Amino acid sequence: MTKLKKFLLSAALSAGVAATGAAQAQDRVFFGIATGGTGGTYYPLGGMLAQVISNNAELEGKKLSATAETGNASVANAGLLGRGSIESAFVAADILDAAYHGRNQFEGKAITNLRALGALYPETVQLVAQPGLETFADLAEHTVSSGSPGSGQWQLLGDLLAAHGMSRDDIGEDYSSFSQSAEKLKDGNLDASLITAGSPTASITELANGHDINIIPLSGAPIAKLQETQPYYASAVLPAGTYNGVDHDVNTIAVRAIWATHADLPEDIAYAVTKALYENTETLGKVHVKGKEISVETALQSVSIPLHPGAERYFREKGIIE
Template identity: 65%
Template sequence: MKLTWKQAAAAVAFTAAAVAATGALAQQRMFFGIATGGTGGTYYPLGGMLAQLISNKASVDGKKISATAEAAGASVANAKLLGNKDIESAFVAADILDAAYNGTGQFQGAPIKNLRALGALYPETVQLITRADAGINSVKDLKGKSISSGSPGSGQYQLLTDLLKVYGMSRADIKEDLSSFTQAVDKIKDGNLHATLITAGVPTAAVTDFAQSHALKVIPLSGAEIAELQKQQPFYANVKLAANTYKGQTEAVDTLAVMAVWTAHDAVPENVAYEVTKALYENVSIMGQVHVQGKNISLQTATSVGNAPIHPGALKYFKEKGIVK
């Protein structure tokens, strides 16, 4: 159909108006990213709910903050993303945050000094998972066996190093696999992997799925060797994995836990950091709706972030609430 000049002019005017409207909408929004972890862990669902919370509750100077959660490589990779300012915020385990800021462990000689904590989230439980029929009853039994320390960039890599060391072993004594939580448990199901080390909020989706079809065993982490590890890794606390966290796991298991910390970089504006921090800690009940660990996010523990500095925007909010002087 051939358009008259009036129809063509009207079409051009409509298109221009639509483009202008889209541009105006973009100007009314401020974008804020949250790097999480793999889809089989706890970072991902909680990050998604946090992004939704921020998008619904937070604004700066009349602009809505539009937040998105992104699947990522977890703690080590997330710290590097922040160091490069490739994303505004990320979930990072407290031990990795400390190592990254101070240039130790996997960050030896390369500290990331622009890291700033927004607030502590919840305890991540260390879970050494294997099949019940694998003949593995302790860390010592891993010698000569295959084990996943998580996808490249996860915090489990350093933890496995330290675990092996206190038990008189090194990586040369095992067959290491670098699979995500979901990939690792699938390999264990198929008999292609003996064990996996998972540090995440419980229940962890990948482990729950595994327990539905296979008898699992959670290897205890306690005793003199673990006490020695805690001297090197003071961010790890003794905890018990409650009985029946997973199908078939009828007894509580001694293990470790480390705090997850929501972290930003120092170029995130103070008013933005203030608003997103406020959005989280004034709506923590909503976080518990997507995962039980969301119920453990609390203003009372928000400043338990280790030695990395707290972002000035988050600090302003904590001072207003009276938890920091």
């Protein structure tokens, strides 16, 4: 074979491979899921949900490939959806409601293109503290982590302080992430951290396995006062034994996590991913205990914003919506 023929054959083969790759890319639809930090519950569940979608979602003539991405949790995730920067995200119900209606930290900045795909599981508010700190009032003049300013955690800590007749001036506020807070608690550089996540939470489990901790209860008249203004916070119990050394039930509060998207997501994709989730919840339950609490029967609990039409179609098929 002459050098010219070899060159032409090689070029033809390269062009063929490139054309095949381009055709495959055109037949593949990518779908992102914004979660949270690696120390929380959003991230592991989001990773398994991405696998469930990739393995089970059906689109006519196309392959749906989902990926989970770490994120800065609810407030940041709502912003990503508002900008259309990602296809879906996990957002706490109270933050999703505030974002859509322009309340609290979203005042004057309503994100009206938000749409719900369905409810997930209750996120437990866990006030993790050094031994010796037993009540919320004990936090006065101690360092407390609330997450980044403007976040859902930050907002909640302010609400809890107000409900207990305190202010941010009464504590030393720290803005660390879940994982960073756990490390600081371990090293004695932090007194307490407010963490809202599905329990057991990986970062707290790791901390409790090598360090004595206390979970401060959130109950009584101050919490009843908070629930009057924040009805998304339901009373909850963190069972004894959830974490090493915590051998008693802890009364606290919880808010449901919602899987959200934006109005521009195509209806067939919204339908396919919603169906993939709620018809494969057993798989999610194998990854995290909170996965067992996701069901189609509770898929509309705490959903206060419009459903995406694709998700609505699925729930009508299942008889959840008449």
